[in-house]
Each structure stands twice: as C-alpha cells, then as structure tokens.
Amino acid sequence: MIEARALTKRYGGRTAVADLGFTVRPGAVTGFLGPNGAGKSTTMRMILGLDAPTSGSVTVNGKRYADHPAPLHEVGAMLEARAIHTGRSARNHLLALAATTGIPRRRVDEVIDIVGLREVARKRVGGFSLGMGQRLGIASALLGDPSTLVLDEPVNGLDPEGILWIRNLLKDLVAQGRTVLLSSHLMSEMALTAEHLIVIGRGRLIADMSVADFVRDAAGGSVRVRTDDADGLRRLLAGPDVGVATLGGGVLEVTGLASDRIGRIAADHAIALAELTPQQPSLEEAFMELTRDSVEFQPPAREPEGQPA
Numbered sequence: 001m002i003e004a005r006a007l008t009k010r011y012g013g014r015t016a017v018a019d020l021g022f023t024v025r026p027g028a029v030t031g032f033l034g035p036n037g038a039g040k041s042t043t044m045r046m047i048l049g050l051d052a053p054t055s056g057s058v059t060v061n062g063k064r065y066a067d068h069p070a071p072l073h074e075v076g077a078m079l080e081a082r083a084i085h086t087g088r089s090a091r092n093h094l095l096a097l098a099a100t101t102g103i104p105r106r107r108v109d110e111v112i113d114i115v116g117l118r119e120v121a122r123k124r125v126g127g128f129s130l131g132m133g134q135r136l137g138i139a140s141a142l143l144g145d146p147s148t149l150v151l152d153e154p155v156n157g158l159d160p161e162g163i164l165w166i167r168n169l170l171k172d173l174v175a176q177g178r179t180v181l182l183s184s185h186l187m188s189e190m191a192l193t194a195e196h197l198i199v200i201g202r203g204r205l206i207a208d209m210s211v212a213d214f215v216r217d218a219a220g221g222s223v224r225v226r227t228d229d230a231d232g233l234r235r236l237l238a239g240p241d242v243g244v245a246t247l248g249g250g251v252l253e254v255t256g257l258a259s260d261r262i263g264r265i266a267a268d269h270a271i272a273l274a275e276l277t278p279q280q281p282s283l284e285e286a287f288m289e290l291t292r293d294s295v296e297f298q299p300p301a302r303e304p305e306g307q308p309a
C-alpha cells in the first residue's frame with residue numbers, strides 16, 4: 001500500500017509535485033499517468049526515498065521508505081532499466097545485489113526463473129537486448145520479495161511479446177496480493193494493463209478512477225450520419241442538447257443523440273440513411289482531453305471544421 005498526503009516537491013522556484021494525495025492499494029495494477037514533465041518520476045523517487053518531499057509525505061506500508069529496517073522487502077523498484085554494470089553476468093549482478101542486502105542466494109535463482117532469464121543468466125548484461133534488460137530490472141525489483149512494486153515505464157521500447165509478458169507478470173503479482181504502481185504516458189497501454197488509474201498533470205492530481213470508469217466516460221462520442229436529405233434530417237434532430245455539424249457531402253456529425261435514436265427519427269420521417277456510425281474517441285484522445293489544460297507545451301488550438309455558427 002502506498003499513501004501520498006499533500007505531497008509537494010519544489011526544485012528552486014519550480015513546483016514538480018503539488019499537494020498530491022492518493023492511495024495505491026494491493027490486489028490491482030495501478031497505472032500512474034501524465035503527460036511529459038507531469039511529475040511522475042519525481043513522485044516515484046519520493047516513494048523510494050531517493051528524493052525528499054518539500055512538504056507532505058508518502059509512505060509504503062505505513063512508513064516512509066527510509067524508516068523501514070529492510071526496505072527492499074517492502075518495495076521493489078525499476079526506475080531505469082539499463083542502469084546496470086555491463087561487464088557482469090545477469091546472475092552475478094543479482095548475486096551482488098542480494099549479498100549487499102542480506103538476501104539468500106537461492107532467491108536469485110528464483111527471480112531468474114520468474115522473469116524467464118535462466119538461459120542467459122550467465123551471459124554478460126552488456127549484450128542484452130532491451131527486453132532482456134527490462135526482465136533483469138524486474139528481477140532486481142523482485143529480489144526482496146516485496147509486497148509493493150514501483151515500475152517507471154517498464155514497457156518502453158519493448159516488442160509486443162515483451163509487453164504481453166510484462167502485462168501477464170504484473171497480473172500474477174497483484175493476484176498474489178501485491179501492490180503495483182506502474183507509470184506510463186500511453187493511455188492505450190494502461191487500459192490493457194491497469195485496473196486503476198492515477199492521472200497527474202503539472203504535479204497535481206487530475207483523476208483517481210478505475211480504468212472501467214475512464215473507458216465508460218470516454219465513450220461519449222459523436223455519430224456520423226450520411227443521407228441525401230441532410231438539411232431535412234438536421235432540422236428533425238435539432239434540440240437543446242443536440243449538436244449537429246454539417247460536414248458536406250450529405251454528412252452530419254451529431255452529438256447528444258445515440259445512433260439508434262437518430263435511426264428511429266430518420267425512419268419515422270422516411271429519410272433513407274446511407275451511413276450511421278458512432279464515433280468513439282480513442283482512449284489516447286480521451287486521455288489527451290483529460291490532461292489538455294496541464295500539458296507544458298501546447299500546439300495552437302485548431303478551429304473545428306464545418307461547425308455551424
């Protein structure tokens with residue numbers, strides 16, 4: 001369990017994290033999302049005691065990281081997957097890490113098996129692919145058998161097979177009752193991996209919700225309708241909460257009415273429809289909409305096309 005309370009970090013005059021409060025619970029993968037520079041890495045560093053909060057607090061299993069007598073048994077982390085001495089074998093790297101933290105040698109072979117590196121465990125890490133490096137990073141995080149895992153962009157640069165592997169591993173880890181916090185800037189990836197989302201922008205909390213709620217909220221799109229009688233249908237659809245944009249070529253874009261209702265109104269008035277297509281915004285678009293006001297650099301706003309005055 002990770003709990004942040006009024007967590008704030010300032011670097012000089014710059015506020016990286018501002019008054020952040022959230023709880024990451026066991027048993028579900030929690031995605032930590034935000035545009036570049038939102039403060040994800042800073043927050044993760046504070047969880048792991050690598051950076052001190054300017055004010056507020058963040059605890060793992062009820063205590064600050066530094067107050068745990070054996071923190072590696074409480075929380076495992078992967079911040080930079082490739083920051084590993086390249087001359088050593090994967091096994092020797094893990095053995096050295098285990099030796100300095102009082103973890104038994106047999107745990108090294110266990111984690112090597114969990115991450116599927118047994119075949120290459122005696123090879124030099126310098127020759128590892130990005131995917132193998134990520135597996136080794138996760139093996140290091142699991143070494144102390146921690147109840148909480150903090151992973152910064154673990155799927156970055158991985159091929160589809162590697163992404164699927166991490167996704168399944170994380171599901172297994174939370175099924176064992178662990179707490180997993182996983183950062184990403186890709187909503188589409190998160191929707192497949194996480195069950196809960198914490199979204200931040202400019203260091204502040206924007207959303208703390210289930211992925212199911214996010215997907216449901218994102219589904220409020222428009223409906224594209226094509227007909228030879230666009231003007232007639234437009235008049236019939238008009239209403240206080242309905243928006244109808246004429247896109248040309250007999251195409252209307254309707255908001256505020258479901259497609260089945262539009263089809264029924266057209267049928268009742270004998271208007272033939274050539275097309276009736278609900279337009280769902282992608283999760284990525286919904287995420288960008290949610291964080292729109294908090295991205296650091298924005299392109300100039302575009303005027304919507306064909307919008308009636």
Ligand SMILES: Nc1ncnc2c1ncn2[C@@H]1O[C@H](COP(=O)(O)OP(=O)(O)OP(=O)(O)O)[C@@H](O)[C@H]1O
Pocket residue numbers: 011014015016034035036037038039040041042043185
């Ligand atoms: N050591 C530092 N000194 C000064 N400013 C910093 C430092 N670390 C981070 N920042 C600033 O704090 C803000 C948050 O950065 P952070 O790296 O936590 O964001 P992020 O969400 O992890 O972004 P990204 O997805 O790009 O990694 C940024 O504006 C960044 O420039």
